[in-house]
Amino acid sequence: MIEVHELTKRYGAKTAVDNLTFTVKPGIVTGFLGPNGAGKSTTMRLILGLDRPTSGTATINGRPYAEHTAPLKQVGALLDAKAVHTGRSAYHHLLAMAATTGVPRTRVDEVIDIVGLHEVARKRAGAFSLGMGQRLGIASALLADPEVLILDEPVNGLDPEGILWIRHLMRGLAEQGRTVFVSSHLMSEMALTAEHLVVVGRGKLIADVSVAEFIEQAAHDSVLVRSPRAVELHDLLAGPGVTVLSVERGAFEVTGLSAAKIGERAADAGIALHELTVQRPSLEEAFMELTRDAVEYQTVGAAA
Amino acid sequence: MSTATLSPEAAPLVAAAAVSNLKVTQGRVIRSEWIKFWSLRSTLITLATAVTLLIGIGLLASSMLNSGATGPGPEPGELGPVDASLAGITFAQLAFGTLGVLFMASEYSTGMIRSSLTAVPKRLPVLWAKIAVFAVVVLVIGLAASAAAFTGGQALIGDGAASWSDAGVVRAVVGSAVILAGSGVLGLALGALLRSTPAAISTLFGAMFLLSGVAQLLLPESWRDNVVQYLPSDAGSAFTSVSQGADALSPWVGLGVFVAYVAAVVVGGAWRLRRSDA
Numbered sequence: 378m379i380e381v382h383e384l385t386k387r388y389g390a391k392t393a394v395d396n397l398t399f400t401v402k403p404g405i406v407t408g409f410l411g412p413n414g415a416g417k418s419t420t421m422r423l424i425l426g427l428d429r430p431t432s433g434t435a436t437i438n439g440r441p442y443a444e445h446t447a448p449l450k451q452v453g454a455l456l457d458a459k460a461v462h463t464g465r466s467a468y469h470h471l472l473a474m475a476a477t478t479g480v481p482r483t484r485v486d487e488v489i490d491i492v493g494l495h496e497v498a499r500k501r502a503g504a505f506s507l508g509m510g511q512r513l514g515i516a517s518a519l520l521a522d523p524e525v526l527i528l529d530e531p532v533n534g535l536d537p538e539g540i541l542w543i544r545h546l547m548r549g550l551a552e553q554g555r556t557v558f559v560s561s562h563l564m565s566e567m568a569l570t571a572e573h574l575v576v577v578g579r580g581k582l583i584a585d586v587s588v589a590e591f592i593e594q595a596a597h598d599s600v601l602v603r604s605p606r607a608v609e610l611h612d613l614l615a616g617p618g619v620t621v622l623s624v625e626r627g628a629f630e631v632t633g634l635s636a637a638k639i640g641e642r643a644a645d646a647g648i649a650l651h652e653l654t655v656q657r658p659s660l661e662e663a664f665m666e667l668t669r670d671a672v673e674y675q676t677v678g679a680a681a
Numbered sequence: 682m683s684t685a686t687l688s689p690e691a692a693p694l695v696a697a698a699a700v701s702n703l704k705v706t707q708g709r710v711i712r713s714e715w716i717k718f719w720s721l722r723s724t725l726i727t728l729a730t731a732v733t734l735l736i737g738i739g740l741l742a743s744s745m746l747n748s749g750a751t752g753p754g755p756e757p758g759e760l761g762p763v764d765a766s767l768a769g770i771t772f773a774q775l776a777f778g779t780l781g782v783l784f785m786a787s788e789y790s791t792g793m794i795r796s797s798l799t800a801v802p803k804r805l806p807v808l809w810a811k812i813a814v815f816a817v818v819v820l821v822i823g824l825a826a827s828a829a830a831f832t833g834g835q836a837l838i839g840d841g842a843a844s845w846s847d848a849g850v851v852r853a854v855v856g857s858a859v860i861l862a863g864s865g866v867l868g869l870a871l872g873a874l875l876r877s878t879p880a881a882i883s884t885l886f887g888a889m890f891l892l893s894g895v896a897q898l899l900l901p902e903s904w905r906d907n908v909v910q911y912l913p914s915d916a917g918s919a920f921t922s923v924s925q926g927a928d929a930l931s932p933w934v935g936l937g938v939f940v941a942y943v944a945a946v947v948v949g950g951a952w953r954l955r956r957s958d959a
């Protein structure tokens with residue numbers, strides 16, 4: 378369980394994290410979604426005590442991260458793939474991390490096998506590709522078999538096989554009752570992995586909803602109608618709760634009426650239809666719409 | 682990624698190995714830093730360089746002393762046999778100091794610090810562990826190298842050579858190792874304070890190499906000697922020299938002043954590590 382309460386971080390005049398409050402529950406994968414620069418990484422660093430908050434608190438299983446006797450047992454973190462000395466081998470990196478907490482050497486070998494780095498474990502981490510670096514970061518997150526996982530953009534740089542593997546891994550860890558908190562700037566990725574979403578924009582909380590709810594809210598279908606008698610049909614369809622928007626001559630977009638209803642009314646009036654297309658916004662568009670609003674709101678707020 | 686393959690199906694998620702009795706202790710952090718220290722190739726290269734400088738320059742200075750030696754004792758302002766055989770200490774100091782800087786500052790330049798502090802979020806145990814590991818390693822290697830330089834140097838000097846039983850010899854040899862370890866820790870602490878390899882190395886070189894010379898050149902004569910003897914390099918060499926110059930501190934006062942400098946920078950480094958965002 379991760380609890381973030383009124384967390385704020387300012388760097389000089391810039392507010393990176395603005396009064397964030399949310400809870401990440403165990404047993405499910407929680408996606409932390411926002412465009413680049415929304416404050417996701419900073420929030421994760423604040424949770425881990427790498428940065429000091431300007432105000433507010435963040436706790437892991439009831440305590441600030443630094444106050445646990447075995448922090449690695451509480452949280453496994455993948456912050457960025459480059460948090461490794463480039464001159465050290467993957468094996469020695471993990472061995473040194475494990476030694477701080479008394480994690481046995483056998484477990485080091487085990488996590489190397491889990492992430493599939495066995496053959497390159499003795500090579501310098503500096504020579505690793507981005508994907509191999511991510512795997513090393515995930516290996517180090519799994520070292521002490523933690524109850525909470527905090528993963529910052531874990532699919533970055535992974536090949537399709539690796540992406541599939543990390544999704545499988547995250548869901549598996551959540552099913553075991555662990556807390557999995559994973560950031561991404563891709564809504565489509567989160568729709569596949571996460572059950573719950575914490576959405577931020579410009580450091581502010583935009584939404585704290587289940588993925589199902591988010592999709593439902595986002596799915597405002599519209600219907601594109603094309604007809605030689607568009608003006609007549611336009612008047613026929615107008616009514617409470619229905620918006621009709623002209624797209625071009627002879628075509629308009631209707632929201633609030635199903636395609637079936639539109640077709641029936643046109644048939645009743647004897648009006649021919651040349652096109653009747655349901656338009657569903659993609660999750661990505663819905664997400665961008667949501668965050669764009671937040672950004673605009675933010676700009677107006679700052680100017681006022 | 683042809684070298685690293687994995688099967689999504691077979692990945693075991695939980696620890697099969699017993700993961701119990703987990704706790705961060707200072708001893709374990711020291712063990713971790715020990716692993717970190719010896720798992721870098723640059724460590725071995727720099728240590729070898731430092732030892733070569735210490736012994737090589739000592740032997741060179743000793744052989745020159747031998748060829749030019751005329752009288753039974755050293756002229757004033759000339760190196761005695763002990764100091765000649767340990768002449769390499771200044772250069773070895775810089776090599777060990779550089780290694781100290783790298784040991785800490787490379788954590789920042791590579792991003793490793795975020796991993797280190799995630800494992801040990803109380804932070805200061807990391808600095809104490811680094812200092813402990815590094816001081817012990819340099820003390821042991823420095824002692825062996827100083828003893829080798831002294832023994833080899835005296836063999837080259839032949840007539841007029843000093844022996845281990847002469848006054849101040851043991852202090853000078855052991856003292857060399859202590860000053861080397863101190864310089865190493867100074868570099869490490871500068872790395873923690875400045876978080877940048879170039880900045881820490883230039884500061885270290887400036888303090889140990891340049892400061893004394895610049896002060897000699899620029900300060901008015903009336904109080905030059907009073908100031909120069911308290912500079913880190915001069916205070917340190919007061920402890921490792923057998924023949925004291927008229928304007929040098931006594932060995933133990935010299936050691937005290939040198940240790941005070943190192944301690945001050947360590948406190949500064951600890952403060953920055955504890956306070957600043959990583």
